[in-house]
Amino acid sequence: MLSQTVEYALRAVVALAEPDTAWTAHALAAKTQVPASYLSKVLQSLAKADLVLAQRGRNGGFILAKPTSAITVLEVVNAVEPIERIQTCPLGLAAHGVRLCSLHRKLDDAYAMVERAFATTTIASILAEPNPARPLCAQQEKGGSLNVLHAH
Amino acid sequence: MLSQTVEYALRAVVALAEPDTAWTAHALAAKTQVPASYLSKVLQSLAKADLVLAQRGRNGGFILAKPTSAITVLEVVNAVEPIERIQTCPLGLAAHGVRLCSLHRKLDDAYAMVERAFATTTIASILAEPNPARPLCAQQEKGGSLNVLHAH
DNA sequence: ATAAAACTGGATATTCAGATCCAGATATGC
DNA sequence: GCATATCTGGATCTGAATATCCAGTTTTAT
Numbered sequence A, B: 001m002l003s004q005t006v007e008y009a010l011r012a013v014v015a016l017a018e019p020d021t022a023w024t025a026h027a028l029a030a031k032t033q034v035p036a037s038y039l040s041k042v043l044q045s046l047a048k049a050d051l052v053l054a055q056r057g058r059n060g061g062f063i064l065a066k067p068t069s070a071i072t073v074l075e076v077v078n079a080v081e082p083i084e085r086i087q088t089c090p091l092g093l094a095a096h097g098v099r100l101c102s103l104h105r106k107l108d109d110a111y112a113m114v115e116r117a118f119a120t121t122t123i124a125s126i127l128a129e130p131n132p133a134r135p136l137c138a139q140q141e142k143g144g145s146l147n148v149l150h151a152h
Numbered sequence C: 001a002t003a004a005a006a007c008t009g010g011a012t013a014t015t016c017a018g019a020t021c022c023a024g025a026t027a028t029g030c
Numbered sequence D: 001g002c003a004t005a006t007c008t009g010g011a012t013c014t015g016a017a018t019a020t021c022c023a024g025t026t027t028t029a030t
Helices: A004-014 A025-032 A036-048 A071-078 A101-119 A121-127 B005-014 B023-034 B036-046 B073-078 B100-119 B121-127
Strands: A052-055 A061-064 B052-055 B061-064
Touching: A004 A025, A004 A036, A004 A061, A004 A071, A004 A121, A004 B100, A025 A036, A025 A061, A025 A121, A036 A052, A036 A071, A052 B100, A071 A101, A071 A121, A101 B005, A101 B121, A121 B005, A121 B052, A121 B100, B005 B023, B005 B036, B005 B073, B005 B121, B023 B036, B036 B052, B036 B061, B036 B073, B052 B100, B073 B100
Parallel strands: none
Antiparallel strands: A052 A061, B052 B061
């Protein structure tokens, strides 16, 4: 339901949570499995939204502009492709302009619900979840709970 | 967030709720403000999903296959473009196959939330809402509550 | 200084949802 | 039966999202 671009942006931000050093677009692309040339565009959007900082030149790359606890999923979504809320009647009916009809009200309520969920979810909270499968990591958490794949 | 096609399908079903007679694709297109030739395709999808019945020939057209109280928003969505739930790790990481990582879990939870909302909303319930702006109708409800547009 | 590393931004290519078109099939009224 | 109305389904067109490419700019290491 969300666009591919949003998925890419979220992967990039999650990958950047490892704050060892600046990640080059190329290295990030490998880690996130996103086409490198396209990821560059996505990173530019994230930079414009002040979610990541770009550093050119040797040893350059991208880092998060804020701690993961200060970045919500919604911010990332909005940086690349904001959820299009229904503001006015899609049919252009004047009478519906101020107050949406019940059909579009219902749809927009669903969008609002998603926005709210994303607005209250930080990247930090996602990374803090006790889930054996860590985002972007092929390996199970080291020393973590048992591997459900091999437990039979 | 939902596709244009879903919006069109919902408009068509709501329009068909007026059960006077069979609506031709052409008449429906006018009422719903959907490109006629494209609406035909959408109606075909709805027919394949057994939500509407098609009748060819003179005096033919489309009618709902079930009462509006038996048609949910989700059924209409699924007929034309099901919400793509995240079943397996989008990165193809084997370790995430059975259990999504926390990132994709979060996203899929949002999708599930929308699905649930749509599954519990029938077309009848939408039409029953006490909303002065009726779906697809340019006019305010006759004899209804005061017109907010002219109340100043 | 210079070369190499890395982002930037514009131009272009590809893909797919959205939209159109039309010949064929089917039903009805006369 | 025949003409007309209407859906059906395949072929095609269009435009926006996705993806690629590359020349230009900035930065750093040496």
